[in-house]
Amino acid sequence: MSCMIQLPVRVHYGQNSLEQVSETIKRNNVRRALVFTDQSLRKLGTTAALEALIAKAGAVPEVVDQIIPEPSVSDVEKTLGAVKNPQADLLIGIGGGSVMDTAKLASVLLGASYGVRDLLKDPLKAEKKLRTLMIPTTCGTGSEATCNAIVAIPEEQVKKGIVNPALIPDEVILDVNLIAALPRRIIAATGVDALAHSVECYTSKKATPLSNLYAAEGARLIFHNIEKAYSEGDTEALQNMLLGAFYGGVAITGSGTTAVHALSYPLGGRYHIAHGVSNAILFAQVMAFNRDACKSRLGALSNAVYPEYSLKSEDERADSIIRRISEVVQNTEIPLSLKEFGVKDEDLEDLVLAGSQQTRLLVNNMKELSLDDIRSIYRRVI
Ligand SMILES: NC(=O)c1ccc[n+]([C@@H]2O[C@H](COP(=O)([O-])OP(=O)(O)OC[C@H]3O[C@@H](n4cnc5c(N)ncnc54)[C@H](O)[C@@H]3O)[C@@H](O)[C@H]2O)c1
């Protein structure tokens, strides 16, 4: 069997590593840098700090700061239209998954003869036009490592992933200072999203020895740090979350997420539930459904995360991972019912149909899901 994993060429990690932007600018002889960000980062002063570093290194920044959460196709098009001068040498995305996904798409779209809708039909059309540096400020989607960009398609009430290796960023900076002021509910949602990436990749049909290395370490870091990061804002815990989220993203390039993400996408598309929250609501339910088909993998994941349980039976170890997933979602106070987001019992059949159409990810699930299976998973969380 041959397998593959893909990684950004340079990854800077550590407190104050944002300063490495200057080194990137000088090494690549950058004269003009495009910066994609959003209003929250602008208000926090993060964008200004980055602009100052760029200017100090001798380059001119152009900041595009109107990116909104969970962008749609037309949001991405609007952002591209807001770029005054696309003749840049580097595209920096500083923000959460929404900013980074928009920046990654811009890196293959600015100056291209194809548009976002063309890429939705044929993602392999994408060719990188601009070198990219991604700087996550949530903890997180792992978008700084992945070959994916997710966009909402409002007319179909769904979100879709555009997947192409050209979307893998060239460079990454993981600086804990940037998530120091992250609101607790965003630590919770994005942290559980990152945990889902690692657990789903480890239990995916596409899992390989290469992806397992990153998925297991991503899960270990997040299981051990998410509650501390959430309740205390502890710097070391947040730093570990940032690293765990990055590892989960790397795992995605070699494996793939499964039914948690598949059934989550219609919830984002229809009810605009934040990506991490919709995953969190479904996470334990889907893993409980998968338990028998994934028992040995969940047992092995438990060995990597909780070596102290290694003498327990495989059943106990598999159950302990699923139990921990429920605990993490409860301890981080993420709502457990879709009713809180306006989902009604009578919406169930539409959701079942939309969920069953997420075949790109459903094919990765170890256990096949019938319409009845999907229905009973959604029913448990409505
Ligand atoms: N490309 C991928 O591999 C991948 C993986 C998972 C999710 N996603 C996508 O990423 C998007 C979600 O990204 P996200 O969960 O990181 O959230 P986000 O980028 O949508 O940000 C959520 C909110 O947090 C704010 N924020 C970000 N950083 C902050 C900071 N440091 N301090 C204060 N506020 C801050 C933002 O302004 C926004 O209001 C979704 O569209 C999802 O589909 C992509």
Ligand SMILES: [Zn+2]
């Ligand atoms: Zn995700």
